[in-house]
Amino acid sequence: MHIVDRRLNPRGKSLENRQRFLRRMKGAVQQAVKRSLQNRNIRDVLDGGEISLPIDGMAEPSLRRGDGGIRDHILPGNRAFVEGDILPRPPGSRGGKPKDAGEGDGEDGFRFVLTREEFLDVFLDDLELPDLAKRRLAETEEETPFRAGYSVSGSPANIAVGRTTRLAMMRRVALHRPRREEIEALQRQIEECEDDESRLALEAKLKSLTEKSRRIPYIDPLDVRYRRFENEPKPVAKAVMFCLMDVSGSMSEHMKDLAKRFYLLLYLFLSRRYKKVEIVFIRHTDRAEEVDEETFFYGPATGGTLVSSALAAMRAIIAARFDPAEWNIYGAQASDGDNAHSDGNLTGHLLQEILPLCQYFAYIEVGEEGGDSSISRSPLWLLYEGIRSDLLPLSMRKVCRRGEIFPVFHDLFQKRDAQSRVTP
Amino acid sequence: MTTTLRPKELRLFEGADWDFSTLQRIHDACEEIALGELGLDVYPNQIEVITSEQMLDAYSSTGMPLFYRHWSFGKHFAHHETFYRRGMRDLAYEIVINSSPCISYLMEENTATMQTLVIAHAAFGHNHFFKNNYLFKLWTDAEGILDYLDFAKGYISRCEERYGEVAVERTLDAAHALMSHGVHRYAGKNTLDLRQEEKRLQERRAHEEQMFNDLWRTVPVGKTKKAGDLGLEKRRAALGLPQDNILYFLEKSAPRLQPWQREILRIVRHVAQYFHPQRQTKVMNEGTATYVHYQIMNRLHASGQISDGNFLEFLKSHANVVFQPNYDDRRFSGFNPYALGFAMMQDIERIVTKPTEEDRAWFPDIAGRGDAMGVLRDIWANYRDESFISQFLSPNLIRQLRLFHLYDDPDQTEGVLVSAIHNERGYLRIRRQLSREYDIGWTDPAIDIVDVDLAGDRRLLLQHIVVNDCYLQEADMKLVLQHLADLWGYDVLLQEIDGSNVVAREHTASPRKIVQ
Numbered sequence: 001m002h003i004v005d006r007r008l009n010p011r012g013k014s015l016e017n018r019q020r021f022l023r024r025m026k027g028a029v030q031q032a033v034k035r036s037l038q039n040r041n042i043r044d045v046l047d048g049g050e051i052s053l054p055i056d057g058m059a060e061p062s063l064r065r066g067d068g069g070i071r072d073h074i075l076p077g078n079r080a081f082v083e084g085d086i087l088p089r090p091p092g093s094r095g096g097k098p099k100d101a102g103e104g105d106g107e108d109g110f111r112f113v114l115t116r117e118e119f120l121d122v123f124l125d126d127l128e129l130p131d132l133a134k135r136r137l138a139e140t141e142e143e144t145p146f147r148a149g150y151s152v153s154g155s156p157a158n159i160a161v162g163r164t165t166r167l168a169m170m171r172r173v174a175l176h177r178p179r180r181e182e183i184e185a186l187q188r189q190i191e192e193c194e195d196d197e198s199r200l201a202l203e204a205k206l207k208s209l210t211e212k213s214r215r216i217p218y219i220d221p222l223d224v225r226y227r228r229f230e231n232e233p234k235p236v237a238k239a240v241m242f243c244l245m246d247v248s249g250s251m252s253e254h255m256k257d258l259a260k261r262f263y264l265l266l267y268l269f270l271s272r273r274y275k276k277v278e279i280v281f282i283r284h285t286d287r288a289e290e291v292d293e294e295t296f297f298y299g300p301a302t303g304g305t306l307v308s309s310a311l312a313a314m315r316a317i318i319a320a321r322f323d324p325a326e327w328n329i330y331g332a333q334a335s336d337g338d339n340a341h342s343d344g345n346l347t348g349h350l351l352q353e354i355l356p357l358c359q360y361f362a363y364i365e366v367g368e369e370g371g372d373s374s375i376s377r378s379p380l381w382l383l384y385e386g387i388r389s390d391l392l393p394l395s396m397r398k399v400c401r402r403g404e405i406f407p408v409f410h411d412l413f414q415k416r417d418a419q420s421r422v423t424p
Numbered sequence: 425m426t427t428t429l430r431p432k433e434l435r436l437f438e439g440a441d442w443d444f445s446t447l448q449r450i451h452d453a454c455e456e457i458a459l460g461e462l463g464l465d466v467y468p469n470q471i472e473v474i475t476s477e478q479m480l481d482a483y484s485s486t487g488m489p490l491f492y493r494h495w496s497f498g499k500h501f502a503h504h505e506t507f508y509r510r511g512m513r514d515l516a517y518e519i520v521i522n523s524s525p526c527i528s529y530l531m532e533e534n535t536a537t538m539q540t541l542v543i544a545h546a547a548f549g550h551n552h553f554f555k556n557n558y559l560f561k562l563w564t565d566a567e568g569i570l571d572y573l574d575f576a577k578g579y580i581s582r583c584e585e586r587y588g589e590v591a592v593e594r595t596l597d598a599a600h601a602l603m604s605h606g607v608h609r610y611a612g613k614n615t616l617d618l619r620q621e622e623k624r625l626q627e628r629r630a631h632e633e634q635m636f637n638d639l640w641r642t643v644p645v646g647k648t649k650k651a652g653d654l655g656l657e658k659r660r661a662a663l664g665l666p667q668d669n670i671l672y673f674l675e676k677s678a679p680r681l682q683p684w685q686r687e688i689l690r691i692v693r694h695v696a697q698y699f700h701p702q703r704q705t706k707v708m709n710e711g712t713a714t715y716v717h718y719q720i721m722n723r724l725h726a727s728g729q730i731s732d733g734n735f736l737e738f739l740k741s742h743a744n745v746v747f748q749p750n751y752d753d754r755r756f757s758g759f760n761p762y763a764l765g766f767a768m769m770q771d772i773e774r775i776v777t778k779p780t781e782e783d784r785a786w787f788p789d790i791a792g793r794g795d796a797m798g799v800l801r802d803i804w805a806n807y808r809d810e811s812f813i814s815q816f817l818s819p820n821l822i823r824q825l826r827l828f829h830l831y832d833d834p835d836q837t838e839g840v841l842v843s844a845i846h847n848e849r850g851y852l853r854i855r856r857q858l859s860r861e862y863d864i865g866w867t868d869p870a871i872d873i874v875d876v877d878l879a880g881d882r883r884l885l886l887q888h889i890v891v892n893d894c895y896l897q898e899a900d901m902k903l904v905l906q907h908l909a910d911l912w913g914y915d916v917l918l919q920e921i922d923g924s925n926v927v928a929r930e931h932t933a934s935p936r937k938i939v940q
Contacts, residue, residue, distance in 0.1 A: 001451050002525070003444050004472045007532055013481045014501045020593075021498030050506070060496055061904045062604045065869050066897030069890075071832040074858040076759070077750025078828040078845055085842040087830070112502050113509065 021058070022118065028053045033114075033122050034406050050113050124269050145229040154226025168223040177216040178209040239328040239359075240278040241270055242314050245296065246335035248285045248305040255366040258399055259334035260297055262364055265409045266332055267293065280317055284310035286340075290317065307339045307380060311350035324357040331361040337378025344383055351384070355392045362412050363396045371400040434728045440535035447471060447530075450540045451547065453729055457720050458548040462797055464716070466551040467526040467566060471543065474529050479519070480504050482529060486699070487519045489527065490573050492580040492691070494596050517741075520546035522554040522702075524566040537734040541741065544720040549713025556805045557708070559701035568618030569698060575622040576691045583684050595685050598907035599671060599692035605871055606671030606693045607700045618694065625687065659878065666872040670886075670908070671696070673873050679882065680913030689911075704808045704864055711765015712804050714746060718766070748825070768812070771821045772800060782819060814859035819851045827854050834893075869896055871918075882914040890922045895929060902931065909933040 022029060032051040081087070114122070150163055186206045193199045243263050247256065270277045281296035282288050285303030288310040314331065322329060331354070339347060355361055363384055365376055376398045388394045397408045436453055437446050451471065458464045474482070484501035485491035517538055521527040528546040530539055554560050565572075584592045599606070660666070667673045674681070675689040702709065721742075725735040748763035749755040772790070775783045776799050779791035790799050803812065829844040844850035844857075860866050875885040888896060901918070909916040915934050922928040 001448070001455075001469045001471065003447050003451075004470060005444070006472045006474045006478060006529075009478070011477060013478070014484055014498060016493050017484070017495060017498030018501060019498070020493065020495035020589075021502065024495045024593075058495075058499055059900070059903065061601050061900040061907075063602075063869055063871060063901060063904050064604070064897050065894040068834065069894035070834070070892040071830075071894075072857050072860075073830040073832065074827055074854060074861060075751035075830065076748060076825045076827055077752065078826040081828055081842045081845060083842060083845050083847070083850065086836075086839045087842065088839040111506050113506055 022122075025053060025058060026122075029114075029122050032112075033119060050111055052111050120268065120272055124272060144232055146232050148228045148230040150225040151228040152225065154228065158227045158229075160225045160227045163225040164219065164223050167225065168219045171220060171223060172216065172218070175216045176212075177218075178213050183209055183213070237328060238276055238278075238326060239274065239330060240280060240322050241266070242280045242282060242317070242329070242331040243267075243296070244288075244310040244314065244331065244333040244335075245281075245283045246285075246305060246307070246310075246333075246338075247283045247301045247303075248338070249302045250305060250338045251336050251366070252368065254369055255336050258366040258402065258405060259364065261402065261405050262334055262366075262399070262409060263332070264297065265405070266413075269409075269413065278322075280314075282310050282313050282317075284313070288313040305338050305340060306343050307335065308343050308346040308350055311347060311354060315350060315354055318354075318357060329358045331358055332364070333362070334364040334366060335380055336367070337365045337376060337380045339380045339383075341379070344379060347380070348383055348387060351387055351394075352392075355387070355394060358393055360393045361395070363394065364408065365396070365398040367398060367400040369400065371398075374398070435731060436540070436724070436729045437536040437734075438731065440537070442536040442539055446536060447473075447539060447543070450536075451543055453724060454540070454544045454548055454720050457723050458544070458552070458716065461723065462548075462716065462719060463801060464548055464552040465555060466548060467524040467555050469547045469551065470525040470527045471547060472527060472529050473532055475532055476508070479516070479529065479531055480508065482519050483516075486695075487521060488573055489521065489570070490577055492573075492577045492596075494600075495593070496600065518542040518546045520550045521569075522550075522560060522564055522566055522698075523569050524555075526551040526554065526566075535737065537730070537737045538741065540724070540730065540734075541717055541721060541738055545713045545717035548720065549716035550709060552716065553705070553709050553712045553804055556801070557701070557705060557808075558806055559704060559808055563701050564698050565618045568621075572618035572621055572694065576695075579625075579691065580688065583688065587682075587684060592688070594910070595688050596692070598911050599689050601904045601907040602670050602674075602911075603692055603696045604868060606669060606689075606696045608669050608672070608697065609865065621690075621694070660875065663876060665876070666874045666887075668870070668872050669693070670871070670873060674908075674911050677876075678912050681911065685911075701808075704810070704862075706761040707759075707765040707768075707809045707862060708804065708807065708812050709765075710761045711769045712800075714742075714762050714766040715769035715800070718742065750826075767821055767825070768816060769800060771818050772796070772803065772816055774820075775818060780820070786818060787816075809862035810859050812859075813862060814855060817855045817858065819846075822846045822851055822854055827858070829854050829857050866891075869894075884908075884912050884914065884916045886916065886918045888918060888920045890920050890928065893922070895920055902933070905931055905933040906936070909935045 029051065032053055036051050150160055183206065186202060186209065190199060190202050190206065193202060243266065245259055245263065251259070267279065270279060279293070281291050281293055283291055283296060283301060284306070285301060286306040286309065287303075290313065291299065310333070318324065318329065363380075365378060365381055367376070381396065381398070384394065384396055388396065395412055397412065399405055399408050436449050442450075451469065458466070480501060482489070483504050484497045491497065517531060517534060519529045526547065528542065528551075530542055534542065554564075554566065560566075580592060580596075663677055664673070671689050671693040675686045675693065678686075681689075721730070721735070721738050724730045725732075725738075730738070746760070746763045746766045748760050748767075773796040775787055775791050776793050776796045779787075784791045793799055803816065807815070823846045826846055828842055828846065829850065831841040831843040833841070844853040846854070870889045870891075872887055872889075873884060874887050877883045877885075896918075905916055905918055913935055915932060918931045919927045920929040920931075
């Protein structure tokens, strides 16, 4: 008998099958992920977890009998029945097979637990930053190794076996190293040989051959070759995303929730998809401040509204830290659309100044729960609409319900051709 | 001075903890009883300790340690995992594989008592059954199966590289849908030798390479002979019709399949055939294993190798395993094969050792023979569920389980008829009916390929002989028929023929255009 301990075998043997399953169900999984997002707390929006998939599309059909027809059942535990009794059918059933209790699993839907990684992969599939054009080498260069021929030194893990044996063989052939079969044949000859004289000659020959084969090793350190790698610096695009959020008193809790959800998606998308994206968080009331992400998402603040303060802060930061010649600059602004009347002109000027520096600028207007997300008459919307032209990379959307966040986000950042822009 | 062993030194283990030397001791003690006292004959054992995740892995790929890749196994894994994580379902204590050496998986969480139970149950009970039952001997090749699955896995992944995952997946989906109708029900001349399979394929490829001559392409082709004149009978004989093994027919005769697709059908067919005996011997297989573990555990306890406390732990899980809820119980979901099988084995033991007058009348052959293990070993070797129940379900057990027979005719509007209960008039009818429920020739719909219109549009004609007005489940059948048409490459017609030999329903499917 053998006892084998399999516990330390590599895990995830079924991972491949799982991935195939997910790929097959891609559409349904995406739908389910979107649906599950709507009802989650903002802190665990993207924590993975259970989703429910519809079962069509992953049926494994077989030829089997359906309901109906004459049925016989043998059952245990008879108490009071005698032969010939007629038992009324339970209401609602028309005879036929009783539904087995064990078979009901997953009939209505298939519940499925996604890991956080899988969840995010599904979720961020086919999104990208538009127009990531300015490719410059970043200061900290990213390097990828690539194959560059062979070398005579290297680490044992990189031994090029094929090349090494080839060289060894060339050397053996060139130096006439006796082959093993040759020596064996000679040994056999000696064993069979009966004549003393010729035996001596043969033994001498064998001796010289074995010595020669010792002198010329099968594989010599000279033969060993290693795969050589060289590091190639990889151009990395530098990008910065400005998140401008209005936290003034006019924003209701619902609106803040929508805005934060939007930025959370944006933050996750950027931090997972792009290694080299800087994110600048700016929140503003009647004055703007740059904050860290913790404060941005969870810190309370309130006050009046001056949108120009945020734009001014953004302009100042660009001038101080992000040279537009090197950086791809993106902006995302969320607001309820209210702005002080006197601030309109200044905001317009600032935006017109900033937009040409940007690759893309998205404006999200959040509304009340019951609002209409197709039209907006807010001062900011009207102002931005006046500025928007085909030449400026400005996109605008209005969102009123949680369920609309993901579609709008997806719409703003989905992969598209270099030419086409998002239009409102 | 004489030394006597104190009970403590006799014990195989104390408490719940175990290590590998404990397992070895347990196995050796079980082996001594199984081979010596019970006279079992087993394949060499291989015991593998696994984690719960690995158990879930094994669950999802039909219990086999290696299997080709397919999305449906991922689905099953996810399904089991969800239930397991929520605590809605426990995992099995063990899985045992019909191979030589016989591999039993033990979960690491099991206590020492449970490991003893599992080793007795799987490594000796199931193992003996696999090695000796005629169905397994006839249809499975325990020595070859693991190598064959390795070959199948490699072959399918090579196909995926060469022809694309999508194409392979499509073929596998279709083959899986027809899997239930991909087995030979009757033995032919050639016995299965899975080890030859890989060699066969290599030889065929070598032959093709050897015979390849590009010149043949340029040879002008004359008019082909017309086959249309063949009579129906001749045509059917030439194609081996009627044929109930649909996968076999497609593998041999489908005109538009690539050679690799045929090989995939063959692999799926072999796998289906391998599991075919297990479907027919659920009650017997589990009954045997449960009976064996019960015997071994009792003897271990009697000789003091298991403490009273551990034996009580065993009795508790044993009682869970053989629990049979009544029909009106919320937990009822059909017969528990462990319960029914174990009860029948114990009943047979009683008939052989302490028969009543009734038993002598019903079972003259075995009643009072005295050698219970001899009789049981003979039964384990030569019966399957259907024949086992129809011959050995005793009136005593029918009374004990209080079985009754319901006859449910939808035309009877008043309700369901109780047509037999546990009395003189009912025993035979109940026994016949119960054995029929375990006859897969009766429970699976009987579908045959009956004709191919070779000269015309090559339409494949199948017939389902409808019994008791039970037609095929429509939604599933449509999907399967679609898969069948895709494999066949031309139209497919399925006729359902009712009791009066009239075509009651007809279904057709046409092959889908493949968009690459």
